[in-house]
Amino acid sequence: MKTQDISYRDGAVNLNGFLAYDETKTGKRPGVLVIHEAWGLGNHAKERAKMLAGLGYVAFAADMFGDRKQVSDMNEAMAIITDLLGNPAKGRARTRAALTTLLAQPQVDASRVGAIGFCFGGSSVLELARDGGDVKGVISFHGGLQTQAPAQKGAVKAKVLVCTGADDPMIPAAAVNTFEEEMRNAGADWQVITYGGTVHSFTNPEANGSINPAILYNKRTDERSWAALKSFFAEAFA
Numbered sequence: 606m607k608t609q610d611i612s613y614r615d616g617a618v619n620l621n622g623f624l625a626y627d628e629t630k631t632g633k634r635p636g637v638l639v640i641h642e643a644w645g646l647g648n649h650a651k652e653r654a655k656m657l658a659g660l661g662y663v664a665f666a667a668d669m670f671g672d673r674k675q676v677s678d679m680n681e682a683m684a685i686i687t688d689l690l691g692n693p694a695k696g697r698a699r700t701r702a703a704l705t706t707l708l709a710q711p712q713v714d715a716s717r718v719g720a721i722g723f724c725f726g727g728s729s730v731l732e733l734a735r736d737g738g739d740v741k742g743v744i745s746f747h748g749g750l751q752t753q754a755p756a757q758k759g760a761v762k763a764k765v766l767v768c769t770g771a772d773d774p775m776i777p778a779a780a781v782n783t784f785e786e787e788m789r790n791a792g793a794d795w796q797v798i799t800y801g802g803t804v805h806s807f808t809n810p811e812a813n814g815s816i817n818p819a820i821l822y823n824k825r826t827d828e829r830s831w832a833a834l835k836s837f838f839a840e841a842f843a
Contacts, residue, residue, distance in 0.1 A: 606658050608651075611665070615702035621673040622703060623651050623666040625658040626712055635842045636713035638704055638740075639666040640726030642809065643682040645675035649723065649809045657721075660835065663712045667703030669729065679816065686725045690732070693754040697736045700729050704738065717741055717842045719763075721834065722748055723808055727767075734763045734793070742841035744768065744834055746808050750776060750784035756791035765795040766837050768830040770803030774819050798833055800826040 607628035613620050623646065626634075637657050641650035650666040657664035668674075669689065676682045689696035700720075708715050719742045722730040727748015734743045735756040742764040750767065765788065769776050781797060788795040800823070806812035807823040808830065814821045 606655060608655070608658075611706060613702060613706040615699050618671045618699075620668040620671055620699075620702065622646070622668050622706060623654055624664070624710065625651075625654040625666075626663040626710075627658055627661065630661065630712075633712060633714040634661055634663055635717040635719065635741075635838070636663040636665065636707045636710065636715075637718070637838070638700075638707050638720040638730070639664055640669060640700065640703070640720065640722035640729045641666065642724040642726060642806070643686050644677065645670045646673050647675050649811065650726070653721070653723075653808075656831075660838075662838075663707070663710055665703065665707040665710070667700070667706075667726075669699055669703070669726070686728075690725070690728055690749070691753060693732060693736075693752065696729060697732050700733050701736075701738070704733070704740070719743060719838055719841055721746065724748060724806060728752075731765070731767075734761050734765050735791075736760075737762055742766065742837060744837060746830060747773060747776065747805050750780045752787075755787050756793065758791055761788070761791050761793035761795075764837070764841050765793055766833065767795070767797045768833060769797065769799055770805060770807055770823075770826065771799045771801045772803060772819075773805045775805050796837075798830070800829065802826075 654664035727745030
């Protein structure tokens with residue numbers, strides 16, 4: 606497997622992403638953008654990029670904060686992500702800068718590209734879909750579903766999959782219902798999978814409940830949602 610850091614920009618902001626692909630394969634193949642959680646681009650997103658490379662995709666883990674900044678304080682994290690998600694034009698531009706970088710890789714089949722995200726990253730890929738991003742599919746894992754700019758009718762080109770925890774207090778049932786209604790009104794091709802006995806950050810083994818008891822890894826749900834990813838992209842990239 607080939608991995609490398611790639612520097613790119615969003616206007617004046619310096620960004621440093623992480624690329625992973627199987628260098629033994631030849632020819633172009635689907636590309637998948639990976640967007641990190643609220644803590645910045647770290648091990649979790651990079652490991653997911655490697656897992657996607659193992660499935661035969663070219664994966665690019667975005668740096669949404671700039672200079673690969675990572676944070677450990679919840680208040681600092683919330684300030685950064687609120688700035689990006691509370692200003693849809695700014696957040697969407699940051700995501701599109703990463704997507705453009707992925708599309709520029711010579712191994713990528715630009716006609717078969719998708720995006721996944723975790724927590725803040727899940728919200729970000731949904732914003733990409735709402736904004737009419739030219740991708741085949743997006744998957745949100747335990748991502749926030751609210752938005753300042755709901756999708757307009759006919760705007761969503763991508764297939765949409767949301768994987769969420771039934772007991773996640775950060776994404777209550779009312780938010781899920783509102784999101785589903787938004788997707789209906791937009792005429793999108795969407796799915797929501799709700800996993801029982803599951804709270805927030807269920808894909809991240811480093812989530813041990815120490816920051817918040819509702820931020821907790823769930824091995825069973827992690828495996829089930831990754832299996833859903835495989836099926837989803839098999840259809841989206843067919």
